[in-house]
Amino acid sequence: MAEYRIGLGVTGGIAAYKAIEVMRHLQKAGCEVSVAMTRHATEFVRPLTFRALTDRHVIVDDYDPANPDPIAHINFSQEIDLLLIVPATANIIAKFANGIADDFLSSTYLASTAPVLIAPAMNVTMWEHAATQRNLERLKADGVRFVDPVAGELACKTVGTGKLEDVENIVRQALTVLSEPPAVAGGLRVSQRSAGGTIIGRSGNGAVLSDGEVKPPATAGGSDLAGEHILITVGGTREAIDPVRFISNHSSGKMGFAVAAAARDRGAKVTVVAASTSVEPPDGIELIRAISAQEMFDAVMEKVADATVFIGAAAVADYAPANVADMKIKKEGKDGFLLELKKTPDILSEVSKRRSGRQLVIGFAAETNDVIEYAKSKMAKKNLDMVIANDITAQGAGFNTDTNIATILTPQGETALGLMSKRALADKILDEIINLRRSNPANAARSGNS
Numbered sequence: 422m423a424e425y426r427i428g429l430g431v432t433g434g435i436a437a438y439k440a441i442e443v444m445r446h447l448q449k450a451g452c453e454v455s456v457a458m459t460r461h462a463t464e465f466v467r468p469l470t471f472r473a474l475t476d477r478h479v480i481v482d483d484y485d486p487a488n489p490d491p492i493a494h495i496n497f498s499q500e501i502d503l504l505l506i507v508p509a510t511a512n513i514i515a516k517f518a519n520g521i522a523d524d525f526l527s528s529t530y531l532a533s534t535a536p537v538l539i540a541p542a543m544n545v546t547m548w549e550h551a552a553t554q555r556n557l558e559r560l561k562a563d564g565v566r567f568v569d570p571v572a573g574e575l576a577c578k579t580v581g582t583g584k585l586e587d588v589e590n591i592v593r594q595a596l597t598v599l600s601e602p603p604a605v606a607g608g609l610r611v612s613q614r615s616a617g618g619t620i621i622g623r624s625g626n627g628a629v630l631s632d633g634e635v636k637p638p639a640t641a642g643g644s645d646l647a648g649e650h651i652l653i654t655v656g657g658t659r660e661a662i663d664p665v666r667f668i669s670n671h672s673s674g675k676m677g678f679a680v681a682a683a684a685r686d687r688g689a690k691v692t693v694v695a696a697s698t699s700v701e702p703p704d705g706i707e708l709i710r711a712i713s714a715q716e717m718f719d720a721v722m723e724k725v726a727d728a729t730v731f732i733g734a735a736a737v738a739d740y741a742p743a744n745v746a747d748m749k750i751k752k753e754g755k756d757g758f759l760l761e762l763k764k765t766p767d768i769l770s771e772v773s774k775r776r777s778g779r780q781l782v783i784g785f786a787a788e789t790n791d792v793i794e795y796a797k798s799k800m801a802k803k804n805l806d807m808v809i810a811n812d813i814t815a816q817g818a819g820f821n822t823d824t825n826i827a828t829i830l831t832p833q834g835e836t837a838l839g840l841m842s843k844r845a846l847a848d849k850i851l852d853e854i855i856n857l858r859r860s861n862p863a864n865a866a867r868s869g870n871s
C-alpha cells in the first residue's frame with residue numbers, strides 16, 4: 422500500500438516532460454500517483470505515457486466518454502494527500518487564484534482540501550508580470566505552496582527566472598509538505614487508507630495513524646540526514662569602528678539559510694550562528710546571533726563539539742579595527758584618518774584543528790579570480806573535507822542573489838555546477854556530504870562525533 426497518494430497536475434508548458442521524472446521519483450519514494458492533464462499539456466506529452474507508467478486512467482476531460490468516472494473531479498480530489506502541479510503555467514495559476522473551474526484540473530483544485538504545491542515554469546516576462554505576481558500572492562495567502570522557478574536559459578532562448586526547479590527539489594518539497602503538521606500544510610482533511618489505519622493528521626515526523634503509530638515520511642532523501650547535527654555560519658560579520666560605524670560586506674544570509682533549510686528538511690538537527698542578515702531565517706532550526714567575527718568565533722567554539730558537520734557559509738571579515746572607539750569619532754578638523762586593523766580569528770581553521778572523529782569540516786571560497794586555484798589552496802591549508810567555490814563577480818552568483826554558480830571540491834574531485842537556486846545548490850552540497858560519508862568508512866558512523 423502506498424504511503425501517500427498524490428494528484429499530479431500537468432499543464433501545457435515545454436517543461437511538461439519533466440513531470441514524468443517527478444512522477445517516477447515519487448513512485449520510487451512509495452507514493453501512488455494519479456495524473457490529470459490540461460488539454461494544452463497533451464500537446465507536449467501524451468496521456469498514454471503517464472497511463473503506461475501509472476497503470477491508471479489519465480484524466481484530461483471529465484466529460485470524455487472514455488473516462489471511467491462520471492464525477493472524476495470530485496472523486497479524484499477527495500482521494501489525494503497532495504495536489505502537485507508540475508509544471509504550472511501562468512494560465513493555471515491565474516485560474517486557481519480566481520476560482521475559475523472550466524476544466525478538470527481547475528475544478529479539481531476547487532474541489533480538493535489537500536495541500537497544494539505548485540512548481541511554475543514560464544517565460545521570464547510572464548513570470549515577472551504584475552498579474553502573475555498578484556496571482557501568486559493571492560494563492561500564497563490561500564495557503565498554496567510554491568517551488569519557485571529558477572534562473573537560467575529558458576525555452577524561448579532568453580535568460581532569466583522561469584525555469585522549472587530541479588526535479589529532485591520538487592520531489593523533496595512535495596515529501597516535506599506531506600510530512601508537515603496540518604496547520605502548516607493547510608487544510609488537510611481526514612483521509613482514508615485501505616491498510617494500516619486512517620491518517621488522522623500529520624506530525625513533524627510523518628503521518629499519525631489512528632492506531633497511534635507514527636509513520637516516517639516517504640523519502641527521496643527526505644530524512645537522509647537524520648542523525649546529523651549541522652552547524653552553519655551565515656551572513657556577514659560587522660566589525661565596529663565606533664558606536665556608529667562598522668566594516669562589513671554584502672552577505673545577505675541567503676546561501677547559508679538555504680543550506681540550513683535544506684538540511685532541516687532532510688532530517689538533520691541544524692544550528693545556525695548568524696551575523697548580519699537581510700532575509701528571514703528558516704523555521705525549525707536553532708539560531709544564535711553573533712555579529713562580529715570574534716562573537717561568531719566564540720559562539721561556534723561553544724557549539725562545535727556537538728556538531729557532526731560544520732559548514733562555514735558566512736562572509737567573515739578577515740580584519741577588524743584594532744581599537745574600537747568608545748565615542749563617535751568626530752570628523753571636525755580631520756581631512757582623513759588612518760584606521761589600524763588587526764586580523765580576526767579564523768573560525769574555519771580553528772574548527773578544522775579541533776575536529777575529532779567523523780566530524781566533517783566544510784568551507785566556502787568567495788573569489789573574484791583564479792577561483793578553483795584559490796579554493797584548492799584553502800582546502801589544503803585549512804584541511805577541509807569540502808569547499809564550495811563561488812565566483813562572486815559572476816552574474817547570478819555570490820552575494821544577495823537568489824541563485825549561485827559554484828564548483829564543489831572534495832578529495833574525490835571537482836563538480837562544476839551551473840546557475841541554480843541557492844536552495845538547489847544547498848541540496849547538492851548535502852548530497853556531497855552523504856557521498857563523503859559513504860566513500861570514506863572513517864566518516865561513516867552515524868552517532869556522536871568522536
Ligand code: PMT
Pocket residue numbers: 654656671672673674675676677714733734735736737738739765766767768769770783784785786787788799811813819820821822
Ligand atoms: O549570504 P549571501 O548573500 O547569500 O552570499 C553568499 C556568500 C557569497 C557569502 C557565500 O556563498 C560564500 O561564499 N561564503 C563565504 C564567504 C567568505 O568569507 O569566503 P572566504 O573565501 O573569504 O573565506 C573562506 C572560508 O573561511 C569561508 O568558509 C568563511 O566562512 C571562512 N572564514 C573566513 C575568515 C574567517 N576569519 N573565518 C572563517 O571562518
